[in-house]
Amino acid sequence: MNIKRSELAGTFFNASQLPADPHPKVLFFGRSNVGKSSLINALLERRLAKTSSMPGKTLSVNYYRVDGRLVFADLPGYGYARVSKGESVRVRKLIADFLARVENVKLAVMLIDSRHGFLPPDLETLAQIVEKNFPILTILTKSDKISFSQQRDLIAQFKNKFGLLAISFSIKSPAGKSEIWRRIKEAIKE
Numbered sequence: 001m002n003i004k005r006s007e008l009a010g011t012f013f014n015a016s017q018l019p020a021d022p023h024p025k026v027l028f029f030g031r032s033n034v035g036k037s038s039l040i041n042a043l044l045e046r047r048l049a050k051t052s053s054m055p056g057k058t059l060s061v062n063y064y065r066v067d068g069r070l071v072f073a074d075l076p077g078y079g080y081a082r083v084s085k086g087e088s089v090r091v092r093k094l095i096a097d098f099l100a101r102v103e104n105v106k107l108a109v110m111l112i113d114s115r116h117g118f119l120p121p122d123l124e125t126l127a128q129i130v131e132k133n134f135p136i137l138t139i140l141t142k143s144d145k146i147s148f149s150q151q152r153d154l155i156a157q158f159k160n161k162f163g164l165l166a167i168s169f170s171i172k173s174p175a176g177k178s179e180i181w182r183r184i185k186e187a188i189k190e
C-alpha cells in the first residue's frame with residue numbers, strides 16, 4: 001500500500017471520549033509488549049506509535065488516521081502480569097466499552113506472540129471480538145524468535161483449532177507486511 005499520509009488522530013482514556021467517526025476501522029488487539037505499536041509503525045512506514053520494552057504502560061485507545069480516511073485503532077495492551085488487579089480490570093473495561101461504541105469496524109487484528117501462542121487473556125479478548133462478529137486476522141509477532149517450521153506449525157494450528165487465518169510477522173524482515181496490507185485492503189473494500 002502506498003500511504004501518503006498518516007497521523008495520530010486521537011487518544012482516548014475513556015470510551016465516552018470517542019468521537020462519532022463513520023470511517024472504516026481496523027482494530028489492533030494484543031497483550032502488552034506483543035509488538036502492536038511496532039506492527040502499526042511498520043504498516044504505516046513511520047514511527048507514529050510509541051514502542052517500549054517496558055510492558056503495561058498505555059491505558060488508552062489511540063486512533064491513527066491513514067490517508068485521511070481509514071482509522072487504525074490501537075487498543076490498550078492487556079494481560080500484563082505485573083499490573084495491579086484494578087489496572088487489569090480497567091483495561092478490560094476500556095476494551096469492552098470501546099467495543100460497545102465503535103462504529104464501522106472492518107477488521108480486528110489480533111496479535112499473538114509467536115513464542116507463546118494463545119494465552120488465557122488472548123482467549124478472553126478473542127471471545128469479545130467473536131461476540132461482535134468482526135472479521136479476524138491473527139498476526140504471529142516476533143517470528144524472528146522461532147524457526148520457519150515452528151511458524152508453519154503454528155499457522156496450521158491456528159487454522160485447524162480455531163479456524164483463524166494467521167500471518168507471521170517480524171519487524172526484522174519485510175516479509176509478511178504486504179500480505180497483511182493485502183488482507184486489510186480486502187477487508188475495507190465494500
Ligand SMILES: Nc1nc2c(ncn2[C@@H]2O[C@H](COP(=O)(O)OP(=O)(O)O)[C@@H](O)[C@H]2O)c(=O)[nH]1
Pocket residue numbers: 030031032033034035036037038039050051052053055077141142143144145169170171172
Ligand atoms: N525481536 C523482535 N522484537 C520485537 C518485534 N516486534 C516488537 N519487538 C520488541 O518488543 C517490544 C515491545 O514492542 P511494542 O511494539 O512496544 O509492543 P506493544 O506493547 O504491543 O505496543 C519492543 O522492545 C520491540 O522492539 C519483532 O518482530 N521481533
Ligand SMILES: [Mg+2]
Pocket residue numbers: 036037038049050051052058
Ligand atoms: Mg504499544
